[in-house]
Amino acid sequence: MDIGFKTGTRTDLSAQVPSREDLAWVGGFYDGEGSCGTVNNGKKARFVTIRITQKNPELLVKIQELFGFGSVVGPYGETGKQSYRFGLSNFEHCQAFMAAIWGFIGTDKRKQFQRCFGLHRTHSGLVY
Numbered sequence: 001m002d003i004g005f006k007t008g009t010r011t012d013l014s015a016q017v018p019s020r021e022d023l024a025w026v027g028g029f030y031d032g033e034g035s036c037g038t039v040n041n042g043k044k045a046r047f048v049t050i051r052i053t054q055k056n057p058e059l060l061v062k063i064q065e066l067f068g069f070g071s072v073v074g075p076y077g078e079t080g081k082q083s084y085r086f087g088l089s090n091f092e093h094c095q096a097f098m099a100a101i102w103g104f105i106g107t108d109k110r111k112q113f114q115r116c117f118g119l120h121r122t123h124s125g126l127v128y
Contacts, residue, residue, distance in 0.1 A: 018100065022066050023100055024104045026100075026104070027102075027103070027104025028104060029059070029063070030050075030101055030109065031109050033053060033054055034050065034051060034052040035051055036048065036049070036050050036094075036109070036113045036116045037051075047089050047091075048089070048094045048116050049089045050088040050089075051085055051087045051088075052085065052086040053083050054083060054084055054086075055082065055083050056084075057072055057075075060084055060085070060086040063086050067093075067097060069090070070086055070093065072085070098113050
């Protein structure tokens with residue numbers, strides 16, 4: 001059954017501050033299911049993006065609610081194999097998200113993040 005799930009983008013910076021336990025949970029979740037990348041918008045500018053893909057949209061909505069920003073969209077894929085995605089593309093939100101979970105993610109995800117932000121900083125026509 002396709003429920004056409006979409007919470008839309010939230011920017012509620014008055015959200016409560018996540019607890020250390022919440023940040024550890026999100027960090028572990030991101031370490032296993034998340035990614036950081038850059039997207040070229042076709043105008044010589046790059047956006048940093050953070051995504052977490054999951055079959056259970058409620059877990060992604062919980063992350064969105066903990067941070068007070070981001071979007072949850074989906075479903076994507078075939079029936080029975082559908083997934084949902086939590087996403088960030090606002091530069092400041094990406095920075096805040098990674099700063100919050102930095103102590104709870106592994107070396108590979110840290111390096112991935114550093115590569116993305118390095119590309120973002122060195123590319124002409126930065127978009128924030």
